[in-house]
Amino acid sequence: MTPVREFLYFLILLTIFSVLLFLWKAEKEIPASALVVQEPIPTLVQKTSSPDDTLNTQKIEQALAEIPATQQPAAGLFHPVPLIFAEDDSLRFQLLERQLQQAAQSNLPVRVIYFGDSQIENDRITSALRTQLQAHFTGKGPGFVPLDLYYNVRHKLHIETSKNWEIKTFQHKDFINESLLFKNALLTSANAEGWFRIRRIKRLNPAPDYQLMKLYYTAKDSCLVTVMQGRDLIYSGYLLPQHQISTLDFQFNRTPDDIRFDFAAKDSLNIAGLSLETGSGVLVDNIALRGLSYPTFESSNQAAIVQMLRQVNVGLFVLHFGVNLVPVQADDYPNFRRNFQRQIDFLKRVSTDTPILIIGVSDMAQMHNGEFVSYPNIPVIKRIQYEIAMQNHAAFWDLQASMGGQGAMSRWVNADPALGRADYVHFSDEGAEIVGQELSRILLEALQTPADTLAHD
């Protein structure tokens, strides 16, 4: 074998391969027009129309025009994009502002109840938001946490449970959810004893945190509860039968490092959630619903959720969904529109004056011809979210635009440190931190702007 022959061998091989590759790519090529993604916001505004739409679209368009161009990030990857309110929404966040101003003195902490999909799993985004808001308005603790195996990096705590708990979520079709957290921990007569333990990870030197622990539960019959703090028995008593969601509260002088609850139930006991908090200030509750495009209040036991909501002081509902819808390509999403609206109707029925913030779908990429490009339907989903927000006098935050618009996720994944995960869907911890901080910044900005000034802008 001589190098000449080797050369010819390689030449033939490469030529055929290149031709085959070219033919294959030419066949795969999608006409450029199919991939053109419409400029999200202007289109979105123009298409806003509905029977009860009283928006002055011109004004909004004007406000949106002030948003910086999203195509070419200048200094950083994040682009400040303000919240958008409906033109005739004169209240905006006034009530929230009032609640927050009094938060430090109030008996009940003001809660920002943040519903989202897997983008917020493991307290991502919400932990940064919580840190910022609690720095401004006091308060400590992660807020609501489900009774399940749980690990929180920011709060340096983890929850262990015995195996006898039956954990039921919205994914269980034969079960009607009774918790605002969409996760229920059940003990039944057949399986009557269980425990859970909340431990702070001492090795990580956790800072002082929550001092109040609330257990939200219903019980069909009495249930013996024993509570140990470290090795000390601090409580032993019976929970009385409660068909409505009630709470069992424990106040501590300082954050307990290790606390264990033992239950012996005569009949069904459902723990709808825990709240680790302080008696005042602000809390940000992370309610992560992987796989959903909206919280499914409709298919839940609404009465139970209402009972839970009535016991807390909600300052703001945040709805952060959309990435589950993106892989389903369509020109319109009537079912999503209808169902999303129904959930908002529920929240408004329960808590009429509580403002709602809808966060638009984040950017998300798929591979096309060897490159990661944004899904073309993201503007469509975002438009629907925006329209629903405006029709319901909810605030809207264009997260995709804040990330840098079309192609943003690809840039975020390739940033150093990476701000997006390798699946081109989720934020990395660093990315989630940035989103949470930016959200808190624009929230504080919106709170500091007098509503009257904005209304007559």
Add this chain to the structure above:
Amino acid sequence: MIEHLRDIIESIWQYHPDEPLFYTGLAFWIAFTFVLGVYSLVYRKNSLRNGYLLLVSWFIYFQMSGAFLALLAFSCLANYGFGLLVHRRKFKKMWLAVAVALNLLILGYFKYTYFFVDTINQLFQTDYQVFNWIGWLLNQVARDVVDEHSIMLPIGISFYTFQAISYLVDVFRGDADVVKNPLDFSFYLSFFPQLVAGPIVRASSFIPQLYQKFSLKKKEFSHAIFLITKGLFKKMVIADFLALNFVDRVFEAPLAYSGLENLLSVYAYSIQIYCDFSGYTDIAIGLALILGFKIPVNFNAPYQASSLTDFWHRWHISLSLWLRDYLYIPLGGNRKGVVRMYVNLLVTMILGGLWHGANLRFLIWGAIHGLGLALEKLFRRAFLLGAKPTGWKKLLSVFVTFQVVSLAWIFFRARDYSTIQQLFYQIRYHFLPQNLMAGWESYQWVILVFLMGLLIIWVPNRYKEKLRGAFIALPAWMQIPAVLIVLMLIALVAQTGLQPFIYFRF
């Protein structure tokens, strides 16, 4: 197509730090074909051939590493000079010490400065910043060519430094002849197929080849083609696919996945790193062979090892031998008592771990292997166990060894301690096997590639040999379509979008 070709040719000639000329790109193979074309004109005369291949190697290194070519050239010249000095009768030991120290100093400067500064800052609560003194010196000559506040790691520095040290020690010991022609020595240190990721080639086996005429049998050429195709398949179909669609995702957010997914990602990483590294080595050996040079085998079915000792006889063999010959034995090996032997093992493996990367994680990885090897020897002595188990004992040993090796890989792959903690937490508390079963539809491609990976690592060598033999026996006109099918499969996988998350839900 012409425009695409123009882009490729442009990428061959111009240095793109983000897109280095590498085996996984079409540009490299077009460049290599061109190199072969010219090679066919120069291969008959050894000096011309070696000079030409040196130029090609430096050009390819420049395309990968840019200005660090100067460092490689410096290393070639300095070690060539030290080789001559060590070869002299006077002050041999001193010259060897100076040469090894200089090599380690350069390696330490580029690879371990951040590690040392960070460690000192953590230990003493200081805030020292890294300053690139070499960059500063260069900037005095030519303005602003280097960022003085950061130190970049030159590609392949660990490999060519170890190769240079092995040459100097071999010359000192009389195990290798000194190379008198600087171009020949530079070629030995810079030969592009093995330059950036090994194998670490010994002077005694490579230098004599520099003076031999080009000779390649048809079977050897076919073997080279088989190795290259196999290497590309392992790297681009198995390793890259698993990394992109499974391993990277789980390791960057372990809490987002069930314990079973975390555990499988650990095994998948074992497959990924093997297919990646051994795939690279297969290509390197194949390329060298096509150019008429033989470089040693670096992997021999390592996951079929029945013990850690056996594993290190099969995994990155050239490094294992290097560590044995130039570190473990000089430390005393097993000649100074049992306790000392265990200590030597541990020290060798810890330093071997640090060679892979400047981070505590690599040190832990090395320590796990060191401790494992020590314990293994201890048990073997205590229970008088044979070196090679058979039957079910062998199966059990292979299984246990794979578990230990995979466990150690976690420290190799995880970004930080928190990731490791989260991964173990999920495995312990959130195993949830039902999630994977429920997500079968969206995971099926990942599982298929995972199973293919398992097949590659565990299929007995005799079957692999049969496949290789069958390919080699084919005439060229039948080999080309077979290779093309694999290449198209690689292209297909490379173009495939991300596989969806479990349930296709986020």
